[in-house]
Amino acid sequence: MAYAEQSDDAAQDDLQQKFPTPRNMTNQDQQELPNLPGEAESAAGERKLIEDRLAKTAQIRARGLDPYPPRFDRTHTSEEATRLFEDAEAVAGTSADEAEPPRTEPVRVAGRIMARRGMGKAAFIDLKDGYGSIQAFARQNTMGDDAYAIVNLLDIGDIIGVEGSVIRTRRGEISVEATKVTVLTKAIRPLPDKWHGLQDQEIRFRQRYLDLISNDTAMKNALLRSNVVRSMRSFMHGRGFIEVETPILVPVAAGAQATPFETHHNQLDRDLYLRIATELYLKKLIVGGIERVFEIGRLFRNEGLDHDHNPEFTTIESYQAYADYNDVMEMVESMVAHIAEETTGSMILPEVEGIRPEIDLTPPWPRLDLREEIKKRSGIDFVETRDAESLSAAMRERGIHVEAGSAWGRLLDKVISSEVEPHLVQPHFLVDYPVEMSPLAKRKPDSDEIVERFEAFVMGTELANAFTELNDPVDQRERFEQQERMRLDFGDDEADRLDEDFLVAIEHGMPPTGGLGLGIDRLTMLIAGEESIREILLFPAMRNT
């Protein structure tokens, strides 16, 4: 429907199909380029490449063939065809009959042309499909003159089907010896450089399909991401968790400290926000009696982008009734190690040169007391610098940047991220946070100031955040009110928001609960050995052009 406004040209297009313009006619007035998106901007050189390919498309039609047929009956993937031949070869090797080189029954494979080596009346074509690649060997005297003619109309990037037996060429390459070649999709734009691949970072992110076609690591990371999520799901199901989906469009963006995106529902005439966390809805389900619940989903935070932040990202949050943060800690280290083992075969992630040393995810991970660790790394004892003034003074003394007008909790967060986190390359838990930083976590039984909260760190960045959930509705209301005050007092857009519906829910009684939030993009970065979230997200956020 996107091109509906061009329907006046349909009749003419139809004519073009029935009477395609031969290639060598001057195409200026004979054959107008169809309206291609972006044509206006495309350079002359690029347009010529497209015209050449469109001319070949017309020639294919002129031979009575459809360059975009609706289906192709593939019998084997590249992988299966290769295995079929190897099996045949193994059988042939055991028999005494050496007169005939091995050859399989005819197969049909399909894929994209990655390279072509023409030899006059023969050609070698490298085909790539979703499982690997295989060479096709086309010879005029095998295919016949008429069938072979199509081979001269092929370009790198076209998607074709090849029918024939699988053989091994004299140079040893397993190949489908074509009896028939079928164009399945004529490509009218060229692929990136076949040898160097696609190097331009910007195009890699903006046109990820090109990256997937030409760079193996792009495909590897995409598949890894999928496997990580699958492994995570099965781990959670294995522990009896129920997977749910909760609203993304919400009236109050609560449950975390972040700036939300705003939007508007026209018919309800009501402002809505994109969620910044799944936390509060999931806890309502705990109130409702779903004792183990999780959601894997997209969160949206209106903040800057860099190598490990994207405005939309994916987390898993889970809540388990009758568990506390110690139980969650055990679950996190087990889950991460399990996922690493399932997706890479080992709990020990290899060194990535210039990026990180070997990372050993084998449980248990060391638990570090947050207060002790801050003292050790910075000399600051947050129990003795309980107000923003004295904490800022201590920070300045140690050369830590202090953002004027920040709340105490935010300052301490800065101390942690600049002094402690960089040392946590191997997996660690930082345990027991001050209440000011954690409006949704329950206080430790013996303390008014410390809550049962931990964060998991690997490679110097936060991987997970978890706590024993606050289920005292009176305390929770006070904490929200304190957050609302922070928004006013400090102009802190990111203070958490009071969510009355949630308070009403837990006023009905939420059992003791252990909760978790874990960044799936960052987990995948870790397992992939990538430094940038953009290597993991298929379509990362980009500035406008």
Add this chain to the structure above:
RNA sequence: GACGGGCUAGCUCAAUUGGCAGAGCAAGUGACUCUUAAUCACUAGGUUCGGGGUUCGAGUCCCCGGCCCGUCACCA
């Protein structure tokens, strides 16, 4: 947001001090029936990110803007 690096043919990259904008791949034509970065010959292909300035002359120097990358700041 600040600072630094980058942007040249469809792709990957050159271009000395400011002095005719080049190569490989891809494309086109021709040769070639076992190649695999096939080979050989020839041809075509450029708003050097955009705009302004300095200069006899700007890919190169200066200013403004765009986008990408990096560091820092901000941000869980």
